[in-house]
Amino acid sequence: MTSTEPKGLPVGSRRTLITIAAVAVGAIAVFLIYGYVGSVKDEAFADAERVKVFVVETTVTRGTYGEEAETQKLIVESEIPKKFFPENAIRTFDDIAGKVAIGDLAINQIVTNDMFAEPGLVQSSFADRLEQINETDQVAVTISVDQVHGVAGVLQPGDYVNIMATDLCEVEGVGAGAGGSGGTEGTEGEEQEAADDQECRWGEDVLFGSQARVVYQKVQVLAVGQTPVPLPGESTTAAEGEEASAGAQNTGLITFIVPAEAAQRIASLRPETIYLALVARDYTPVPQGPIDPASPLPAENPADLTPYGPAGPGGE
Numbered sequence: 001m002t003s004t005e006p007k008g009l010p011v012g013s014r015r016t017l018i019t020i021a022a023v024a025v026g027a028i029a030v031f032l033i034y035g036y037v038g039s040v041k042d043e044a045f046a047d048a049e050r051v052k053v054f055v056v057e058t059t060v061t062r063g064t065y066g067e068e069a070e071t072q073k074l075i076v077e078s079e080i081p082k083k084f085f086p087e088n089a090i091r092t093f094d095d096i097a098g099k100v101a102i103g104d105l106a107i108n109q110i111v112t113n114d115m116f117a118e119p120g121l122v123q124s125s126f127a128d129r130l131e132q133i134n135e136t137d138q139v140a141v142t143i144s145v146d147q148v149h150g151v152a153g154v155l156q157p158g159d160y161v162n163i164m165a166t167d168l169c170e171v172e173g174v175g176a177g178a179g180g181s182g183g184t185e186g187t188e189g190e191e192q193e194a195a196d197d198q199e200c201r202w203g204e205d206v207l208f209g210s211q212a213r214v215v216y217q218k219v220q221v222l223a224v225g226q227t228p229v230p231l232p233g234e235s236t237t238a239a240e241g242e243e244a245s246a247g248a249q250n251t252g253l254i255t256f257i258v259p260a261e262a263a264q265r266i267a268s269l270r271p272e273t274i275y276l277a278l279v280a281r282d283y284t285p286v287p288q289g290p291i292d293p294a295s296p297l298p299a300e301n302p303a304d305l306t307p308y309g310p311a312g313p314g315g316e
Contacts, residue, residue, distance in 0.1 A: 049082040053089055053110050060105035062128075066096030066116055075111055088112045129228055130257060133220075140222055141263035142255040144271055150252060151278045157229040159221045162277040164212040165269045208291045212275055216262060217285035223255040 057076045060069055069075040070093045090096055090111050099116035109115075130138045147153045155161065222229055254276070256266065298304035306312045 050079040051082045051085050053078055053080050053085065054093070056105045056107050056109045056111065059107060060101050062101055062103050063122065064101045065119075066093060066099050069096070069101070080110070086110055086112055088114060126223075126228060129222060133257070133259075136259050138257045139260050139263050140255050140257055141266050142223075142253055143266065143269075143274060144252050145254060145274060145276060146252055149272075149275050150254060151276050153252075155221055155224055155254060155276070155278065157221055157223050157227055160218045160279050160281060160283060161221060162214055162279055163216045163219055163266065163269075164275040164277060165215050166210050166212045166273045166275070167270070208293045211291045211293075213290050214288040215265065215269065216258075217288070218279055218283055219256050219258060219262075221254060222257040223253075225253050228255075 054075050055078045056074065058072075058074045060074045064074065075093075090113055095113060096111070096116040098118070100119050100122050101115060102117050102122050103115070105111070105115060126140070130140060132138065151161070256263075258266065295301070298307070302310060304310070
């Protein structure tokens, strides 16, 4: 009898070859899939790579030097995803060394090269110092005083003073004001003549008759002579500062930063009646009334005795 079984590899061998081929195909597939997934992952996370930047930690005001921003930690290192990295971002603090901020920089801003420039290119004017105080616009007003009326010329830009004035009169028919000015009838010359013919509040023959009264308290000195309060980032050498200060004192010109209405009142005072009293930076203004000429002198009053109270400056 003739066999009908096909000739060739045994059944077991064919199964082995098929299994090997399947495993090989599977391995190739896994490799290809792994490679594809890896490339997709690399592409997906390429832009998420973290890179170093410099950001504003605390508000940087216009005119601040790069070195100041570094030492005072106004600008600090941080990291952001690479895709958000600006092309003109600074790489190191050296990029802004010797330069000043051209404007105010807000917190969390990424610092770029165009935010800082050479000091000579950042123009500033005196008006840049007229910042709002208590959300109120300010103006600058100047008075001229001698050393007796101006605290012996020791005032410096940034100091605070109480402004006092003497000869504040209340003249019948003219009204209250500096030197009797401020009336509503007649010409200015007639009003002044009427004021000169009248006695002031208490009369010249009474002690404290020409008394000084406090017009404003804790007024900020914006400039002495032509030396103003420095803007952020501005600095002078000690010699330059002393020279400027000496020149400012000799001029007797004191410029205040005040609201417009206060400037109007200060300008209404006669210069020769103005006295300035230097006060501390932490001075707390309290109401100051006029002197009562009928009351005892302070040294005659057991409640006063000295300017500091009965116990004197040494306390108990």
